[in-house]
Amino acid sequence: MEFGFTAAQQQRYDAILCASREKLGRAGTEGAGSYFTRQQWKAAAEIGLTGLCLPEEHGGGGLSALDTALSLEAFQRGCRDAGLVFSVSAHLLACGVPIRDFAAGEVRQDFLRGMADGSLVAANAMTEDDAGSDVGNLAVTARSEDGAYVLDGEKSFSSNAPAADVIVTYAVTNPRAGFLGVTAFAVPRDLSGIQVGEPFRKMGLDSCPAARVTFRDCRVPARYCLGEEGQGGAVFQHSMGWERACLFAGYVGLMEHQLERCIEHAKQRKQFGSPLGSFQAISHRIAVMKQRLESARLLLYRGCWLMDQGRDYTEAVALAKVAVSEAAIANSTDAVQIFGGAGYLAQTGVEQHLRDSVPSAIFSGTNEIQRELIAREAGL
């Protein structure tokens, strides 16, 4: 058993942390209603972040799940903007991974190259009004017609959609086959029959725009299918495995940065003539934050390691997802308390972490659904 980074991992982590602080350290300070810019996206691409686990032959980094996770952790640790980190992660994991593993020929090559070099932004559109946790209950249909599929229906929540050039989506091709009648597509945004709604007003992840996506008689050539007809459920679960493992590494980076700030504040800020950290109520709160962070981190690294070993990772990744998201929410609440009134003010950036963490218990499969998976793996 070896718990340390290799020299190459440490070097990559340090380089990304440094570049992220330098080039994107100020991103996201504009607040709600302003979204990531193409310039920031390009800056992330120049650091290699938009193509971490995409194949080297198409301009990506060719990284394993564990190395991708470590890189996203460093990215978020150096960049205040959790919305941008989330956008890049969703682009890479919910879209890049299924295109990498299921697209064919030139479609695969063209999308991956553009996604890695930052000229394309990708969005994933699975959720519908009546299909959230129950992703088998899709209403969007895809009718096969002369070498193409005609998509009809509406997706209700798609991060990155307002900025997207490629939309990875899922539609019913065989209504009699339940969730095995779903097919996955990587759809160029400029096809006719696609409408993206106004960006939602949301609680956090401010710079990541999200919206509804509507398909009306949208004719998608069959070459844009991901995998075989009817394989959409498996394609989606595969991409969610990567997302649950690697995207949540960003929250490990967020907690790391947050803890550094809390420790600093507990040393600097004095009340009753003593630093806050000399009060056990504060120092123990920080100790518990550290404990949550480190235990969640270990679960996450292990989940990624199992993926890389080609072993069954479903339970490990579900455990990691729950642990990281709940640690992030609890630690962010503690951080606000430690900063007191200042922690509640937007200008300190402390409350932002809480708003950015709350949705982590919802996306990539809610924590309740992850607990279902864990319980079922336990034979219950």
Added chain:
Amino acid sequence: MSDDVTSERISGYIRERFLNGDKKGELEETTPLLEWGVLNSMNTALLLMFIRDELGVVIPPTKINAGNFQDVKSITAMVTDLARQDQATIAAGTE
């Protein structure tokens, strides 16, 4: 394990876990499991675990399709086929 035993074990599991015991005895070998919503994404994941843990057969993602999971009959055929392939591989390895 014979086809009949495999079929009985898979039917038994589906009855117990997804059909509340199937008191009316409605489940047949050709009951359309996907069409009737008996196999949704969660239940299929559970069934895959049962087949892996209790029947010793790992079903690769490429085999998870509507044809193979249509009913108990098609699931049994796939599982027995995969089990035979596994045994042939083991036998080849020991020669």
